Structure formats: structure tokens, C-alpha cells
Amino acid sequence: MILKTILLAFVLGSWLTASAQCCSSCPHHTSPNTHHPSPNTHHPTPNTHHPTPIALSQWQAGAIVSEADIEAFGGLEKCFAAEEIPDAVWQRMQGKTYKTNPHIGRADLRHIRTLHWDYDGRIHVGEMVSNKLIADRLVRIFRQLYDAHYPIQQMLLPDVYDADDETQMRHNNSSCFCYRVVAGSTKLSKHARGLAVDINTLYNPYYKDRADGTRFIQPATAAQYCNRTGSFPYKIDKQDLCYKLFTENGFEWGGDWKTCKDFQHFELIE
Ligand SMILES: [Zn+2]
Numbered sequence: 252m253i254l255k256t257i258l259l260a261f262v263l264g265s266w267l268t269a270s271a272q273c274c275s276s277c278p279h280h281t282s283p284n285t286h287h288p289s290p291n292t293h294h295p296t297p298n299t300h301h302p303t304p305i306a307l308s309q310w311q312a313g314a315i316v317s318e319a320d321i322e323a324f325g326g327l328e329k330c331f332a333a334e335e336i337p338d339a340v341w342q343r344m345q346g347k348t349y350k351t352n353p354h355i356g357r358a359d360l361r362h363i364r365t366l367h368w369d370y371d372g373r374i375h376v377g378e379m380v381s382n383k384l385i386a387d388r389l390v391r392i393f394r395q396l397y398d399a400h401y402p403i404q405q406m407l408l409p410d411v412y413d414a415d416d417e418t419q420m421r422h423n424n425s426s427c428f429c430y431r432v433v434a435g436s437t438k439l440s441k442h443a444r445g446l447a448v449d450i451n452t453l454y455n456p457y458y459k460d461r462a463d464g465t466r467f468i469q470p471a472t473a474a475q476y477c478n479r480t481g482s483f484p485y486k487i488d489k490q491d492l493c494y495k496l497f498t499e500n501g502f503e504w505g506g507d508w509k510t511c512k513d514f515q516h517f518e519l520i521e
Pocket residue numbers: 442447448449513515516517
């Protein structure tokens with residue numbers, strides 16, 4: 252009887268040890284970064300297991316994701332990156348933001364992945380195409396804006412709007428690269444070289460007062476936001492974190508211009 256008890260205790264002991272060790276190869280863990288080695292605090296149950304969301308694995312800009320989604324994908328570090336233009340993105344750009352030209356090509360550009368908060372506290376998947384010269388800087392700026400919960404409503408490639416600037420601005424879209432010459436000239440705009448970024452475009456419009464006293468506003472639906480004295484969501488001014496980060500990183504702000512105002516616009520100083 253005593254021998255039987257000792258034997259039972261030994262078998263039970265071995266089983267418990269084996270159970271505790273199984274953590275190291277537990278199939279619930281897909282990423283070593285999220286693996287917690289302590290058996291005391293580790294509670295893998297099927298109910299709390301969060302599968303990697305398609306919105307992140309396929310980088311579906313515009314999708315809303317949760318912090319659990321981000322963890323399941325592999326963490327924030329994977330969500331802020333600049334890479335060479337993927338084939339699928341390059342295809343989407345053709346004839347829209349990208350037109351064959353002798354000045355700027357695929358190798359000059361980068362695709363930026365970012366997350367951003369909106370004014371309602373939701374996390375969005377965002378993407379942007381920029382010149383490679385500023386890509387790493389933009390990744391850092393967007394990560395700092397994300398960490399501060401700075402609200403950006405939408406960050407889609409303008410190709411979604413067939414590269415129509417007025418339409419994307421009416422949707423408050425934030426973007427960078429779009430190949431076009433400055434109206435009435437052969438000069439390339441900074442956007443055409445991927446060296447300028449527009450943020451929260453509806454609430455931070457462009458305007459120019461004409462000699463005849465009329466005012467040209469882009470987007471045309473943003474007249475009320477040309478008045479910068481009031482307080483409203485997504486407004487950029489000199490107390491704003493977005494202003495601070497871009498100007499600290501070598502960009503000038505269109506809100507500082509004298510002959511016109513472009514409150515959404517930050518461009519690289521060259
Ligand atoms: Zn701009």
C-alpha cells in the first residue's frame with residue numbers, strides 16, 4: 252500500500268512537471284514576443300485566443316482594429332514601417348497617382364504602413380506613399396502621433412478616389428504622393444515628388460484670396476474651417492503636435508505662408 256502511494260505520487264509529480272513544461276511549445280503562441288514563460292500567470296484558454304486579423308495581415312487601409320488585434324499580429328513595431336512599393340500597390344497607382352514620367356520612378360518611392368487614432372478613439376489601418384528621402388521620418392512621426400493618440404480620420408492612398416484631390420479632401424483623407432505638375436506650368440509640385448504630406452484635409456483647407464475679392468477654397472466644402480479662431484476637431488495650429496513634429500523634422504507648414512494658406516500641408520525644406 253505504501254509502495255503504491257509512493258508510485259502514484261511519483262507518476263503524478265512527473266505529469267505535473269510535464270504539464271508545466273508544455274508552455275514552451277504551446278501551439279497557442281504564434282509569436283515569441285508575446286510568449287509569457289511563467290506557468291503561474293499563463294492562462295491559455297481558447298476563449299481568449301485572438302487570431303491574426305486579415306485587416307492587418309493583408310494591410311487593409313481604412314479598417315478599424317483593436318489593441319488585441321495588434322498584439323495578435325505581432326505588436327506595434329510591425330505596424331509602423333516603410334518598404335519598397337509592393338506589386339499590388341504599384342498596380343493600384345498606375346494611371347492614378349502614378350503616371351509614366353522622366354522625373355520620379357518606383358525606386359524613388361516607399362510604401363508606408365501606419366496605424367492612427369481617429370477623434371472617436373478608434374484605431375485605423377493607414378497607408379501612404381512617399382519619397383524614400385522622407386519615408387523613415389514619416390514612420391517615426393506617425394508612431395509618435397499614434398503614441399499620443401493624435402486624431403487622424405483617414406489615411407488611404409488617393410488612388411481610392413482616382414487621385415482626385417478635391418474628392419479626397421472632402422473625405423478628410425491624409426496623403427502624400429500624387430504625380431502632377433503645378434497648374435499652368437511644367438513645375439512639379441512637392442506632392443508629385445512625394446515630399447509633401449497633407450493631414451486631415453477637410454478641417455485644414457487651402458485657400459487663396461483673389462484680386463477680385465473672392466476666395467478660392469480647397470476643398471470647396473471647407474469654407475467654415477478657413478476661420479481658424481474657433482476650436483474644432485482635427486484642427487492644426489501652432490500648438491498642435493502634428494505641427495510640432497513635422498517642423499522639428501525639416502518640414503515647413505503651409506499655414507505659415509503669406510500669399511495663401513494651406514493648413515493641411517507640410518513639405519520638406521530643400
Ligand atoms: Zn499639400
